[in-house]
Amino acid sequence: MLKGAATTMVHAALLILSSLVAGTLQFQLKHHNNEELLQVLQDVNSRCPNITRIYTLTETSVLGTPLYLIEFSTKPGHHEIMKPEFKYIANMHGNEVLGRELMLKLADFLCEQYMSGNSNIQSLIEKTRIHLMPTMNPDGWQLATDTGGKDYLIGRTNNNSVDLNRNFPNLNRIMYSNEENHLDHNNHLLAQLTRLKEPLQPETKAVIRLIMQIPFVLSANLHGGDLVANYPYDESRTGSQKDEYSGTPDDETFKHLALAYSTHHSDMANPTRRGCGDVDSNRFGKQGGITNGAKWYSLAGGMQDFNYLSSNDFEITLELGCDKYPPTKVLQQEWDRNKEALLNYMWQSHIGVKGIVYDNVAKRGIANAVIHVKNITNGKYQDIQHDVVSVHDGDYFRLLTPGKYKITAYKDGYLPHSRIVTVTNPAHSSAQRVDFALKPISVPPYVRIQSNSYADLDFDDKYGDLQEAWTNWINLNREPIAVQ
Numbered sequence: 215m216l217k218g219a220a221t222t223m224v225h226a227a228l229l230i231l232s233s234l235v236a237g238t239l240q241f242q243l244k245h246h247n248n249e250e251l252l253q254v255l256q257d258v259n260s261r262c263p264n265i266t267r268i269y270t271l272t273e274t275s276v277l278g279t280p281l282y283l284i285e286f287s288t289k290p291g292h293h294e295i296m297k298p299e300f301k302y303i304a305n306m307h308g309n310e311v312l313g314r315e316l317m318l319k320l321a322d323f324l325c326e327q328y329m330s331g332n333s334n335i336q337s338l339i340e341k342t343r344i345h346l347m348p349t350m351n352p353d354g355w356q357l358a359t360d361t362g363g364k365d366y367l368i369g370r371t372n373n374n375s376v377d378l379n380r381n382f383p384n385l386n387r388i389m390y391s392n393e394e395n396h397l398d399h400n401n402h403l404l405a406q407l408t409r410l411k412e413p414l415q416p417e418t419k420a421v422i423r424l425i426m427q428i429p430f431v432l433s434a435n436l437h438g439g440d441l442v443a444n445y446p447y448d449e450s451r452t453g454s455q456k457d458e459y460s461g462t463p464d465d466e467t468f469k470h471l472a473l474a475y476s477t478h479h480s481d482m483a484n485p486t487r488r489g490c491g492d493v494d495s496n497r498f499g500k501q502g503g504i505t506n507g508a509k510w511y512s513l514a515g516g517m518q519d520f521n522y523l524s525s526n527d528f529e530i531t532l533e534l535g536c537d538k539y540p541p542t543k544v545l546q547q548e549w550d551r552n553k554e555a556l557l558n559y560m561w562q563s564h565i566g567v568k569g570i571v572y573d574n575v576a577k578r579g580i581a582n583a584v585i586h587v588k589n590i591t592n593g594k595y596q597d598i599q600h601d602v603v604s605v606h607d608g609d610y611f612r613l614l615t616p617g618k619y620k621i622t623a624y625k626d627g628y629l630p631h632s633r634i635v636t637v638t639n640p641a642h643s644s645a646q647r648v649d650f651a652l653k654p655i656s657v658p659p660y661v662r663i664q665s666n667s668y669a670d671l672d673f674d675d676k677y678g679d680l681q682e683a684w685t686n687w688i689n690l691n692r693e694p695i696a697v698q
């Protein structure tokens with residue numbers, strides 16, 4: 215018996231030793247501190263070196279903690295032509311911690327399932343470049359944790375007491391003024407920004423650079439305190455504090471995206487579930503688990519609206535539960551409740567159309583061409599007043615719900631080209647490919663060599679000032695630093 219116990223102990227010790235040698239430790243759902251967070255990412259990276267990369271943003275938190283992301287891709291470190299880019303950012307409010315642990319579990323899960331041959335996960339990673347940022351506010355997390363994680367507000371802000379989800383440049387006011395003045399400038403609005411309400415915090419600056427650098431198509435921002443998928447705009451058009459539905463030109467697509475999360479969560483969209491607070495707080499369940507941001511309450515300077523108005527990215531905000539700092543014992547259950555929703559939402563990077571805009575004489579991609587969409591479903595003839603632009607090598611991505619559309623690609627110096635497209639969005643497959651061959655109005659004198667950096671993009675007149683704005687605000691030349 216004694217011998218048996220000793221053998222078991224030796225066995226256990228050997229198991230731990232062998233897993234240490236292999237660089238792998240069994241992932242555990244618990245609250246990981248800022249050092250353990252990096253260890254989990256490094257462990258995932260060591261198990262899945264060919265499909266992951268850890269990188270840090272250009273700034274640290276106020277207290278000097280690096281801001282880490284892990285990327286999943288078949289070509290880590292690179293944008294691949296026609297492969298959509300996706301991101302999840304969690305724990306922006308330091309005391310809202312469930313998203314942080316879900317991101318670590320998701321990283322572990324994607325690696326494990328890819329390696330064990332789960333064809334759905336393999337297909338997702340082969341078709342999509344995925345970026346996960348477990349915490350945008352490690353300082354707030356530390357304060358919330360050190361003070362017991364029970365307070366509704368302690369740890370919410372960064373270490374300068376600034377709410378990061380109010381610190382982004384307010385592009386809504388620019389957009390709403392353009393709408394009133396019938397100006398067609400409806401995207402990449404940083405160029406029009408002339409002043410900031412308050413200085414940008416390092417965490418905000420770091421994420422703005424990320425948004426400018428990587429051509430994201432879809433993202434979500436993970437919070438806690440309620441249970442609902444919230445879609446743009448967050449800031450109301452009139453300035454009203456609440457109850458004012460303020461939809462974007464992509465309202466149909468955003469509702470679809472929010473529902474893609476809520477209806478795959480175990481009870482976000484359950485109409486009979488209990489709400490989080492006041493008497494009428496169960497209304498979110500009754501409306502499919504989704505809400506327009508400004509209809510709930512209006513906020514200015516949020517990250518969600520900034521993504522949509524400064525880049526090609528579509529972002530929603532996920533409130534993952536009533537309890538902002540849930541106890542360790544419910545983390546497994548929370549993973550089970552959110553897992554399918556997290557995966558289904560990432561797959562939405564593939565709805566709509568994508569393709570290449572290219573010069574049909576020089577046979578090369580055209581960066582920064584404007585893609586404009588008109589919804590012509592059932593005899594409608596409705597312009598969607600939010601254009602996306604083509605990226606690096608002329609590839610573009612345009613999220614759309616099923617229907618019939620007239621899509622036009624424009625670029626100065628070329629004849630516009632329109633195509634009629636029927637979008638069906640079959641599940642788990644890449645977006646339908648629609649290319650645009652643009653004919654030069656006159657033969658260009660010399661075809662510039664295209665670089666892979668946004669800083670070298672050839673901007674047309676409409677977006678001519680964009681480059682200066684980006685350079686001034688964003689200091690584009692710094693690549694995220696790889697950490698191994």
Ligand SMILES: [Zn+2]
Pocket residue numbers: 307310437438
């Ligand atoms: Zn929050």
